[in-house]
Amino acid sequence: MDHDDYMKLALDLAKLADGQTSPNPLVGAVCVKNGQIIGTGTHMQAGTPHAEVHALNMAGLNADGADLYVTLEPCAHVGKTPACTEAILSSGIRRVFIASNDPNPAVNGKGIRLLRDAGIEVTTDLCKEEADFSNRAFFHFIQQQKPYVTLKAAATLDGRLATQNGNSKWITSESSRHDVHTLRHTHDAILVGVNTILHDNPFLTTRLPHGGKNPIRIILDRHLRTPETANVIQDQAAETIIFTLESDGMRAFSDFPLVQVESIPRHVDFLNEVLSRLANRGIMTLLVEGGSQVHTSFIQSRLANELYLYMAPKLVGNGPSLFMDQSRSSIAESESLRIIDVKQFGEDIRLHALFPIG
Numbered sequence: 001m002d003h004d005d006y007m008k009l010a011l012d013l014a015k016l017a018d019g020q021t022s023p024n025p026l027v028g029a030v031c032v033k034n035g036q037i038i039g040t041g042t043h044m045q046a047g048t049p050h051a052e053v054h055a056l057n058m059a060g061l062n063a064d065g066a067d068l069y070v071t072l073e074p075c076a077h078v079g080k081t082p083a084c085t086e087a088i089l090s091s092g093i094r095r096v097f098i099a100s101n102d103p104n105p106a107v108n109g110k111g112i113r114l115l116r117d118a119g120i121e122v123t124t125d126l127c128k129e130e131a132d133f134s135n136r137a138f139f140h141f142i143q144q145q146k147p148y149v150t151l152k153a154a155a156t157l158d159g160r161l162a163t164q165n166g167n168s169k170w171i172t173s174e175s176s177r178h179d180v181h182t183l184r185h186t187h188d189a190i191l192v193g194v195n196t197i198l199h200d201n202p203f204l205t206t207r208l209p210h211g212g213k214n215p216i217r218i219i220l221d222r223h224l225r226t227p228e229t230a231n232v233i234q235d236q237a238a239e240t241i242i243f244t245l246e247s248d249g250m251r252a253f254s255d256f257p258l259v260q261v262e263s264i265p266r267h268v269d270f271l272n273e274v275l276s277r278l279a280n281r282g283i284m285t286l287l288v289e290g291g292s293q294v295h296t297s298f299i300q301s302r303l304a305n306e307l308y309l310y311m312a313p314k315l316v317g318n319g320p321s322l323f324m325d326q327s328r329s330s331i332a333e334s335e336s337l338r339i340i341d342v343k344q345f346g347e348d349i350r351l352h353a354l355f356p357i358g
């Protein structure tokens, strides 16, 4: 195995904790000595040991004179756990290989400087692109102080999210909908507009064979039309936060402890304010399940980062689509995305794409 191989192993280890480290990044570490892997580590959850500490603990005294591969610059500040640079210095590690620099301006480069000042050989940018991509949500969250927003939509081949009278059950297959629940499981929060609540009365919970983590449910409901009878109010299965323009919204749903109502002042940009408040709550990843008006407003506001579009081989004629913008008159004015991959789920295809950054 060469340097890249060890770093790719560290990246695979990091991804094992996908969806459970928020608001921390995904980090993996591998300790190698004389061509032997003597320690490995994955950061599992915020507040628990970092990946480097797991790998060094596994290596024990054998870490002296060994190499350490870590997917993100070791932290130099004491957060919820001791600084990893301290652990590396006291373990006798000889060389450190790093994939991504820390995006946090307060930290960026400090860990590397500390290690180099102590005489440790540090190599950076090893498999940087793959590592940066794996932490795209964390980097966005730290740099923009907003959650990383992933739109999820289910459409027919002619691009409709429902028929013209709002029927959408079901466009995609069981296996596609199972995949959607894995997205819910790995996201901190899930967002829909009140029309989806009124039309579909969704639960927005994660229902995988092994259960799964329920995301916090976010409802955009400017005029507080969410009925008390809605499943997201009644089921007490997860926290539900309703964002409204109605200043007297705070008293609504006071009988439901897991339901909160936040009023947004009319003079601020509603979506931006919602995202800032979600970030302040430590919500790093947000899955937006629609409907079409909500998807459209996220795309128009350039607040969407990623898209999972599930397409079923059905044609349904007129109906709402993913992007209902009325202002484009030429193809040149299209929103262009970058396709990451296309997968098949039963009869359906899932298209995974990135919106342009910025």
Ligand SMILES: Nc1c(/N=C/[C@@H](O)[C@H](O)[C@H](O)COP(=O)(O)O)[nH]c(=O)[nH]c1=O
Binding pocket: 153, 154, 168, 169, 170, 171, 172, 173, 176, 177, 180, 196, 200, 201, 202, 203, 204, 205, 289, 290, 310
């Ligand atoms: N109509 C469809 C979807 N519809 C998505 C939303 O409109 C639904 O309200 C939401 O997924 C229901 O959430 P639940 O109650 O937790 O199951 N989503 C899909 O992937 N395929 C579809 O064919």
Ligand SMILES: [Zn+2]
Binding pocket: 050, 051, 052, 074, 075, 082, 083, 084, 085
């Ligand atoms: Zn650390």
